[in-house]
């Protein structure tokens with residue numbers, strides 16, 4: 001069974017906390033790549049990760065992580081985990097934090113030093129190994145947390161909201177690390193409530209709401225392109241009539257026009273029509289629905 005089960009699998013998993021149904025008959029299967037588990041706060045994302053790790057028990061349902069039962073030695077020996085909220089002792093150096101986790105993970109002490117060098121390099125802290133955590137920025141602490149998750153080169157890495165507390169530079173750095181993991185063939189499970197975070201790194205996503213997966217697939221297929229924003233000058237009335245055939249027009253305060261309800265396949269035709277009408281095009285920006293809009297639409301179906 002272990003050889004054939006996908007790295008991450010949840011089958012009919014329900015989790016109740018008293019009257020709260022955190023997960024409601026959740027099914028999920030991740031085979032490879034970077035998988036985004038996307039949903040609003042309270043959707044059940046952290047609960048799903050805790051169940052996968054055996055940190056909490058499902059009320060019912062089954063599944064496996066890295067080929068082993070939830071929380072089993074066979075599973076935990078192949079995974080890395082970055083919790084949503086964590087804090088390392090400020091007086092420890094980065095190397096000491098990593099060494100502590102090498103010990104907790106029962107990595108052969110003879111390997112610690114090379115393993116610590118390797119992970120520090122991946123997360124971009126190679127020259128800060130002997131600095132104390134207390135001197136680290138939030139972004140550096142998050143990278144150190146990622147380093148801990150990457151010790152012993154796990155096959156599956158679970159990251160719970162790895163970038164939500166970071167500034168744009170920190171987010172960029174974490175994304176680059178996640179991309180590097182994908183290159184190595186590591187399976188990454190990424191919890192996030194931020195659509196923008198997920199869309200930049202994930203191969204596949206599941207959108208979760210109130211403990212249920214309400215949509216799954218590739219993000220652009222799921223979201224589609226429902227509208228496009230165009231900046232053009234010299235657009236005549238005839239030009240406007242021509243582009244109105246592509247969707248509903250909406251004039252923005254900044255002079256840009258949004259064409260709503262357009263299929264992404266028709267964007268080149270739209271641009272030809274605008275240019276054909278004698279206007280000059282400065283920008284064409286496909287607009288994704290917001291996650292909230294997508295939710296409302298999915299829930300309405």
Ligand SMILES: Nc1ncnc2c1ncn2[C@@H]1O[C@H](COP(=O)(O)OP(=O)(O)O)[C@@H](O)[C@H]1O
Nearest residue numbers: 017020022039040041042043044045046047048
């Ligand atoms: N230990 C707990 N005790 C009681 N309720 C909990 C506990 N953990 C989570 N919940 C509830 O379960 C639901 C899902 O929470 P969580 O998995 O943390 O969501 P997310 O990570 O998507 O924000 C929420 O309603 C939350 O309040």
Ligand SMILES: [Mg+2]
Nearest residue numbers: 045046047084
């Ligand atoms: Mg959470």
